Each structure stands twice: as C-alpha cells, then as structure tokens.
Amino acid sequence: MAVITETELLSVSIDAQSISVPIGFSALDAINASGVYIPQLCKDPDQKARGACRTCLVQVEGMRGFPASCTTPCVDGMKITVNGPEVNRIRRGVIELTMGMHPDACQTNRPNTHNDVVDAARAHGIETPRFAPLPDPSVDTSNPFFTIDMQQCILCARCVTACDEVQHIGAISLLGRGSQMKVGAFEDQPLRESICTSCGSCFAACPTGAIFPKKVRPEPVKRIDTTCPYCGVGCGINLDVAANNQIVRSDDSPPNESSQGMLCVKGRFGFEFVNHRDRLKTPLIRRNGVLEEASWDEALNLVAEKFVQYRGSFGALASAKGTNEDAYVMQKFARSVMDTNNIDHCTRLCHSPSVHAMLQSLGSGATSNSYVDYENAGCLMVVGSDSSSNHPVITVRFRRAVKRGAVLIVVNPKWTELNYYADIWLRQKPGTDVALFNGLAYVLLDENLADMDFIRAHTEGFDDWAAAVREYPPALVSEITGVAEEDIVSAARAFAKPPFSGSCMIWGMGVSQHSNGTANAHGVINLALAAGMAGKPGNGISPLRGQNNVQGCGDAGCIPDNLPGYQALSGENRQRFADAWGHMTDEPAGLTVTAMVEAAGRGELKAMYIVGENPFLDEANLAHAQHAMRNLEFIVVQDIFLQETAQAAHVVLPASSFAEKDGTFTNSERRIQRVRRALEPVGNSRPDWDITSEIARRVCQRLGMDPSQFAYEAPADIFNEMARLTPIISGVSHERLDREGGIQWPCPTPDHPGTPNLYTENFPRPSGLARLTPVRQGPAAMELPDDEYPIVLNTGRVLYHWHGGTITSRVDGLVDLVPAVEATINPDDADTYGIRHGQPVRVTSRRGSILCKARVKSEVARGELFMPFVSLQGAAANFLTNNVYDPNGMPEYKVCAVRIAPA
C-alpha cells in the first residue's frame, strides 16, 4: 500500500467535524471515514458509485442543491453537511419513496439477510410509511440457492453490476425503464433458463434481502478468512459460522489478490458437505467383511502394525485437496519411515504430462505467470480447457481481457462457454493437437513471425525442432486436424503478434489426458517459446491446475520422482533430507498412481494408504482398476466421506475438512495462501497431518525409529520444516502469510516479495536456456472408432459438480441443478441413433456400459460424445474410459470408442 504523505491529504469538514482524507476520496468516503451515519443504498463498497438511490444526499457549502455524496469528489476545505434540516427533509422523502417499493415498507430484515432501508428509516425517525406499497408480483424462485423477489427490490442495480462488471457473466440486467423497470434475465425468462451460473454475486451484493437464500440457517457468530477448497484458482473466502458449529455462508474476499472478490457457485454455495450427515465421524475397521466403528487407538494400532508388516510392498496416495502441511507429512512418512518413493497424487491424472514437459523444456513444472497477466495480455490461446466450468474465476480474467480488446483463441473439439467470447475457434479432431501446434509453429516460421531474438537468446534445440515443424504445412495440418487452413494462419498470426502486450498460452486436461499427452504439452510449450511468450508481464505459459492444492501437493513432494520443491532424488539432496529426517529411502523413483494400481493387480503392491483420493472412481477403465485394487491385502482410506474406495477399505480413518484445520494451499499461480480453522472438527475426525503423524509415530516406535520426527504441535511447525528444506519457499511462513496475505513462490528469503513471473531472466535449466523439443503427431488415440464402437467419447467436467462428485453430490442445490450424468450428443447423431434430448440412453465401450441422460446439443461435433466424469446415480464415465497411458502414466481419458443407444 502506498504511503500517503501529508501533502496528498485533503482537509474536509463533516457536520463541523474536521478530518483528513486522501485525494480521490468521494464525499461519501469521507463521511464513512468520519463515522457519521448516512444511508448509501446503491453504493456497494466494491463497486463504483452509481448515484441512483439518492439517499446519500448532502449539502455542500458553495454547491447548488443537494448532491449525492457518492459521486461528489472531495476537494480541500470542503464543508459537508450530512444532518441539516433541509437536506434531512429531502433525504427523508427519498427514503419514504424507497420504502414505498416494498410491501412491508421495509419494516423488517429477512432471515440471514440485512435490509439497509430498515436502518435508513430508523435513522431518520420514519415509523409509519407515507406511501402505500406498489405491488410488483414478480418473484423468481427457479434458482436452488436463492430467490429473487422484486417486491423487496429497490432497483439499486448492485446485483446487475456484480453480475456484469464483477463476474462478467451478464446473466441479469435492468429490464424496461421507469417504474416498469425490473431486474431480470434475457427475454425475462426464469434465471435457471438463463446463462446464470449461480455464482451468487448478485445475492451477496443485494442490500435489502430481495435476493435471499432459500435455506435459512442460524445467524453467524464469527467470520473466518480462509481459502476455497474447490478448484486450483484459490479464491479467498470468508466463512460465517454459527454458534452450533455450522457454516452459515461463504462470502467473497475482495482483498484476496487471486480472486479479487469474485467467487463461483461452488465457492459461494458449495459448503453443505462440511456439516453433512454423511461425514465420517469415527474410525471404522473391517471385521468379518463389515466396516464397524472403532476407537482411534484401535484403528491406529492396527494400521501401524499392518504398515510395518507391508513395509517394502507399500504405496501411498496423498490428497491434492489437503493442505501443504498434510502433503509434506505424508511424503515424509512414505520416504523416511516406509522407506519408499511410492507416493503420488492426482496430478498424475491431470497434468503429469504438462509438468513433465515443462520440467524438461523450461526447468519448472509450474505456471509461469499470474492471473493478472491474462487480463493484461493482447491474445489468449486457451487449449483443451472448459475453464468456464472448471476455473470460473480465472475465466472472468479472460473475459476482462476480451473486453479490453484482447484476441481470444479457443482450441477445443467441443464448444464451451468461452466460445461466446472467442475470435477464433480451432476445432481440431480429438488427439490431433501435436499436428495442430506444429502447424501453428509452421506459420510462425513461414511468415517470419517467430521471435528469433528470444529464440537465439533464450532457447536451444531450434534446428531439430524447426525440422520437425517444417513437416507440418497448414494444408497438411488442415487435413489431419479438420481445422481450416485460414484459421490456422490467423490464429498463429494473432498469437505471435497480438494487438497489444503479449500472448498467454493456457491449457487444461484437453492437452494432457491423451496417450499423446506429453507430446501435446511440448507442442503447446514450443509454440509459446517460438513466439517469445514467456518471462514478461502480459505473456506466459499456464497449465490451469484442477484441485485446490494440486500445485502444493506436488510442491510438497508427493510425487514419486522428486523431493519437496522439485528437488531431484540425487545423492546430495537425499543426504540432506536423510540428515534432517533421520532416514531417507535409497530407492530410486517410486511408482505412479497408475503404476501402483497395475502393481496391485499383479500382487507386487500389497498395502496402500489412500488419503482423500478415490481411485475406485477416478481411474480409467474402472472395472479393471477396481479389480486390481481389490487384490490389495490392506487398504487404509482416510477421508471425510465413505466414498467408493473407502467402502472397500480395511480401515477407514475420519479426516477433518478444510474448514476444521489450519494450513496452506498453493494455487494455480503458485500463490501460497492460508487455510484457517473455522469449525471444531466434526465428530471424532482429525486433521490429516495429525492422523498421518500419529500413524508415523506408532510405526516408528515399532521399527525403533525416532518418533519425535513427527511430534508436530501445529501445522505452522510443519511448514517451517518444509520451508527450511525447500529453497523455493524458504522465505514463507504462516506468520508472514497472516501478515501479508498470499505469496507466490519462488520466495527464497523472508524479505523476498514473491515471484509473479518466472523466466524473466533465464530458465532454471543447467544451460539457463529453454529447450524447443521436436514432437511429431502419432496415432490420434490408442482406441479409435470402428463399426462396432463408432463414436469418440470425450470426458471432462461440469460447473455444478466437482470431479467425481463425492463432495458436490452432498450439496443439495448443486444436485438440483445437475442431478444426473448427461451425455452430450450432436443433433445429427441423435437422429441417426434415435435419441431424444432428456431421454435415458445406454453408452457402452469395450470396458463397460452405463445408463445416463441424453443432452442433444451441437456443442459436440458429429461422431463425438461428451460426458462429465462425475458419478451420479451410479453412473460414471470412467467405467467406459480406456486404461492406456501416456509415457508419464496419464490415462487416455479424452478419447475412447463407444456406442450409444436409447435405453
């Protein structure tokens, strides 16, 4: 924050009280700073002044009439009268007119909401309404989370501004004019049928309770500032908690630099799961084939004994939903106590090819830039990402960029919401990304658009790479990918020479979840490097991270081939960690998730410790994966719900949710942010770090190792140990985060401000140069359509569910919005197979068959089918997907062959 010097202050008086305010303050800001009450019905603290409600009228010496203080800038020596007889008479009249808009004339507050008009009326001594209410019968109850009641609306337009200018959704608008004006959606249809994403920003902005929650909860007694547990964007949230240990609501956090006061539907309304009746409240032990309640002591002892027994044939899955501290303890336990590198987490199933390719080519596996760079870029290329569903708040940044005039290029076989804003849509055939990106690079070379200065100064491998690229002229690429030649050319031009600033390369699972995943990622990275789009504000290379802490879980070392901070498992590092931990495994790199499943199937792996992961739902070809894992002799699942894998476990340990523990998450822009305990642990649940430490101590005792290695008192101690051993976060501590807010790594020292952009000087590879890695198009996928299975199935996610749905299927409103798995099919194909929108269908692959609901939309091309992988009503797309892998262990979730028929 800028230091305000004496000379930059203005002296103003408010009702004869003198105060100093900074330049730029409005008269309303000054009045608020002085502590004098004035109504301000249409002025949201986070929105610019609209000057519409006219309740903040004041008298200003030397000015005519009664200006609205919100739109009146302060000048030095200004004399403002808030409470004068004349101005109060006019203001009172305006308040009376406002009260006349409500059937109860604003006499009461609705539960869980606050009506500012009530305060204004009280402050002006208005008891009986002067004007009879003018009824407006319009009430929209179509949204499951909130109701819009126009009878309670004062047309302040805060909700419309929140929808349009904060979230950039534009679902609601002011309709009509004059006294006929109302808030509504396109064609005045119910909100649910509009493009509304239920983000609730309108609800949060409403000053009267006209937009009010459908579920009434007890009034809150405290508010805790923490971080959202859903996707990798890492939005700041404020949890309001009632005296009965229940979350009342989640509110946005404008000071949070990653989210700037924005939230999506899950971040605002997705918290019922925390207090859900299904929460695991006590440990369970399988006895005679049945999971029975047990004491912690029993359960922990059993686990410790078994882990000792299976030391040597043990694997662990950490959770990308847990904290950095949870993850660090987990990998430390695996490596130092269980003597194995068999530790992995769900990054394997989302971005392992991206991370691998980035480590090889760039020297770091993380996003190179910050969200703010998306806003400042002149061109955004978004590849294989339905970011509107999966990273809604980052997508707002994209929309802001488009509004500023940036060119948006969407690369996706499927139409996504982002296409609304796109200038160019490259709709490639599934699995042909390598050819497409080589083709784009070809245009760069062919038209001298490549940044040769950057290539010469900062990269190596140009000749080999260029030779590969030269094999892909646009005409050929067009044939392979199905994308028009002219679109390839114009996209390449826009990306290489954006209208202003730089270009950002942004991608999602559509790049990585292929048997070609690593090659795809190289293709994407190569194009960004060839255009010189790394290392400067407004450009950069960004894989969007899926889980809230998938970045941090990898940073903390829960991957089989690296120590915390992506430090190599080299002799020197190994020794350093052995010294710190007392012991460190000599094993080479361990098994990946997918390799662990296969090893379990072969009987080589006998016991697994699975924290917050659900391989019985997440793996490709579920029937096969479940069969393989049932071969394990001992499974411990530590989770908040008795999910599919837990149901097959031998011991189930109840973990606390994010709301019940302290720690940190690291988001997609490498920002480490605090997670703070808002509730007492539900039931007998315990935080993951605590459970893992407890197991570790008991195993240590049995093995004669030093249990004090796991004698942590609080997550802050764990973070400090991790920071000591991990140079990229050495300058970070809980204390510093509490003081300054989130910090982006690398942050090597306590006085380092953190790093918004990587590669500003060089690349963290031995040569200091990035590598252009030649790649060539292989077969589009391992399984392609044929007569028997003629359709390509693509999987992904939907806005209203989170991954497998373990959490979101326990939020009523989200289930209400999307109750069943839907298979999206092109209208032409629907005709061919006799399928109607909304009807049940059976989708079958060589590996399984599921029943779901048809959604007929031209969002998908002919011959393609899209399904989210969420499990609802027993249907899950991963029964169909193909367990073939990319060299980095990534299953081919995005392409397999299926057939479809009416059910």
Next chain:
Amino acid sequence: MPLRADDGSVNVSKVIDRIQRVTATSDLEQRIQAFPRQRTYLLPALHEVHEAYGWLPPEALETVGLHLRVPKSEVFGIASSFPDFLLEAPAHTERVCTGASCRALGGPDHADSSADCLFICGVGPAAEVDGHLVGRGGLRGAVPPVESSTLVQDGSCSRAVADTAHAGGIHVGCAGNCWQAPAVSHDGGRTWTSATTTWSRPEDQRLLRDVGHVDPFAVKPYTALEKAFSFGTDAVWQMVRDSGLRGRGGAYFPVGAKWQTARDTAADRKFLLVNAEEGEPGIYKDRHLLEGDPQRVVEGILIAAFGIGATNVVIFVNGEARLSHERLLAAIEVARRAGNVYLPLEVRQGAGGYVLGEETALINAIHGLRAEPLARPPFPAVSGLQSSPTVINNVESLTNLPDIILNGADWFRSIGTESTPGTKLVSLAGAVRHPGLYEVPLGTPLGSIVDDYGGGTTGDLGALLVGGPSGSILPATLLDTPLDVQPLQAVGGILGAGGIVALTREQCPVAAVRELVAYNSRESCGKCTPCREGTVRMLNLFDDIRHARANDATFSTLEDLNDILAFGSLCGLGQMAPNPVRALMRHFGPDVEAHRSGRCPAGVCA
C-alpha cells in the same frame, strides 16, 4: 448509375435509394457481422434488426450480443429501455397520438396503443398506422395542381395528409405552414396556397430562409464554411462567443463557453455530438431544418467542428424522424461528393426516450448502454464520447452558424434580446388557427406569437403550455410575457425547446398538467429513486385531485414531492418534473380548488 449528372445536379432519388436500408432479412447476419465488435454499435445493430423484422426477435438479439460481445441479457435490457423498439412481433401497429396538441384538436385522451407525440402537430390529430404517419384523423387531401416550376411542400406533415411524395414539381421542405398541408407555391415560396387557403411567409427569416424555398438537394456552395476556414479556428470560436448564441436545446448555455471547455482540454480526439434527437412532445423544429434545409445544418456542423477543433462528428437523429434521417444522409452524401466533409462524420439513430435530451444519457446510448444520465463532473466537454472532450450542440444552434460566419456577431445580435440574441424556432400547436413552425425574434411576447404568427386561437384561450413536459402552464393573463429565458423563469416557466401549445377554456388545466406528469413518469429512465418513484406518486395524487379525493395531505405531499424531485433527482428530467405542477398551483389556484370540492370548471374531469 452516377449520383451526379453531367450538368452537376445530383440525382437525389439515386442517393436516397443507395442510402435506404435493405429491409430483407436474408443478409441481416452479415450486416450485423459487418459492425466492428464494439458495444457502441449496439443501437445501430438493433436498428438493423428492427428495420429488417419490424421488431426484435430473441434469436437476432443473441446474434447481436454475441457479435458485439454484450451479454444478451443486457442487449435485451437495453432494447427494452427504448420505447421505440418492439420486443414482440406486431400483427398490425396503430399508435394514436394523445399529446396535448392533438387532444386540443379533438384527438382522444386515451388509446390502447398511444404515442405521446408523433411530431406532426400542425396536422393533428395524428396517428401512425403500420409505420406510416396519418394526419387530420385520417382525412387525406389532394395535392393542388402543379407545374414543373411549382414548389410542393413535402415534409412529414404533408405526407401524412396527402401523397406529396409522388407529386410533380419541385419538392421542398415545409416552410412552417404545416396547417396548410398539402400546399404549393407558384412564386418561389413567398406565398403558399392550399385548396382553400393562402399564406405569405414572414419576412426576415434566418434559419428558415431556405426552408420551403430552395430544393434541399440542389448543390450549393458552402461559402460560410470556406470563410470559416479562412478566418481560422480561433476566430470562428471568438465570433460564436461574441455573437452570444445560446444553446437552443433548452438549457441556453452559451455555445462559445461550451466550446471553450472542449478547446482547452488537451486530447487526441474531440467530438462534436449533434443532438438531433428531438424527442420532446410538440417540438418539430429540428425536423423542419433537417427535412427542409439539411445542407445548412451540415454546413453549420462542419463550421462548429472546425471552431471546436473536433476530430470526429456524431449526429444522433431521432429514430422516428425517418424523413429527417433520410434527407440528412443525402445532404451529407452531397457534401461529401463536393469535398466539404473534411472529418469523420457518423450518423446514429435513436429509439425514443425523452431522457436522451440529457447529454450524459445520450452519450451512454451511443456507447451502447442504457440511456441513463451520469453524475457530473466530469462534464461531457471534458470527458464524453469515448472519454474524450465532447461538445453537444443542438441542430437549431448549429444552423445559426453559417449566417454568423457570413454576417458577423453584431449582425446576429441585431435581433432578439441583449441576454438572448437571435431568433427562436417556435413549434406552435394546439388550439390556434395556423399551427406550424415559426421563427420569431427572441423577446417577442407570447400573445404576438399566438396571434400574429398562429392566426389567433380557435376558441377562448384558456392556457398556454410553454416549454413542454418540463415547462409550465401559463394563463391568458401572461400573454405579454416575452419569449426569453429570464422573463419566463420569472413567471415560473422555461423557454425550453420552444414549444407552445394553446388550450381553450374547454380544456381543463389540471387534466393537462396531469398528462404532463404522466408523460414524465413514463419517460423516467428509472435510474434514480426520486424521479422513478416520485412521478408515480405525483400522478396518483393528481388522479385524487381530479376525482375529488384530495385532502390537505394530498397537497402537502405534492408540495414535498415537488421539492424531493427538484432537489433529489439525478438529472434535469426529474429536477424539472415539478415545473408544470408548480406553475399550475401558482397560476390556476381557483381551478385546483374547484376540483378539490368536486367541480371541474371545464367539465372534463369526473
């Protein structure tokens, strides 16, 4: 086909053909795609759709929103805030004018589908049927016989009562003699005859000199513009300042001072925004200028742009003033071909809304936003269109410029009053013998306007509505009040855009003001609470008064509302909404009191 024939004359019908919109829907999508993907093209794109379909179908709104990157809810919301746009397919449209003048001429008080004004007051009562204006309650006349040299009055009024568009002779705009329509002149426009009447145009006209006199499309040299160029921009500005010209849109702000602010603000781009929106009921002066002498308007615009140092001109034309729009485009095309258009000049169309008279609302509309006013500062002359300095001048103000340049500031000041020099176009309507448009020197007494120009009233004069819905109602006892800013203010009125509607004693002043309140309520943009809610409450109180339900509280609340609106509203529309109410209370106390005891002196109110 060349637009200009070998002899240098311009083939007007070809020009118009070229400009007229293709109304087929077949290439609508391409035409929408042709707009740059910027929000400011929202109104033009909506007009394309509306022209093509006659209404705004949802699918087309989506196409527009998608292309201009405006959320479709907003496209719908903004479209629904402009009264001229239809959001449902019309089977057959018929709008009957219920404006004060048409009512005075025997039109209905209410209609299922009504219009506040159709701007052909001289030939009222008026209606619009399937997009065509109809005057005199549907009574059509024949155009008197013409020879090739005969001038034929051919403007909106005459077309509403006769097929003047297809008559022979030389087509000229209406010289202000709307009441005569259809009329012809055999002496070059000095005297006009209809089937039964003869009228001589007044001498010493300035603004209307060539209106109804000269073929609006005959190529004429822009000598004033050339002279302005030779003076230089500073001298042009000084002349305009010295002339004392004040803005004719209604606020009478000195034109030179407004220019100065924009001139003094450093910026790469500066706009001249020409306000040809003219949405106030009973006002049709800018229409007359645009229909009758568009080239003088264009020349004035070009002179102003030069005097301001503008880099761009935007002309915003009322969406219903189709003939004005058409003839303006043709005149611009002519000027362009003559090489006179030296800077980018763009014409936009409105879609209704009295609030567009408010400068910031007009700017918002051009930006593709709801036509809602903004708080000032910043003033548009500092930050307006595209956040650049923007001078907003009315058509009538600008039309004065060529003469000021040619004849000098002193010449301009030789007519009118010391504080408000020059002439004023007065739209005279209602119960007068000769409703029409008259150019009168400022300072002329109201009574002289009614009698000398309007030919006297058709019955006993009861009241004059002066200055439109934000204006006042004045009694016959004030007929000696001069037409000028200050004297009208002194009697609780405003000069406004120069509208005068005469009412006879058969018409109730309370009912007349009630209609003005209703209009202000309908035309409230809805942004600020006092105007949106207050005008509705005012209207309810008026109905109480008219129907003998009023008590002391009715009047004290009305008084309070007058203050709340005047002092609490965001823009002039709300601030001035109490004007006619206050004038009624001031000048028509006995009438109001009579209503209170259940009696309407005119026998109109129940």
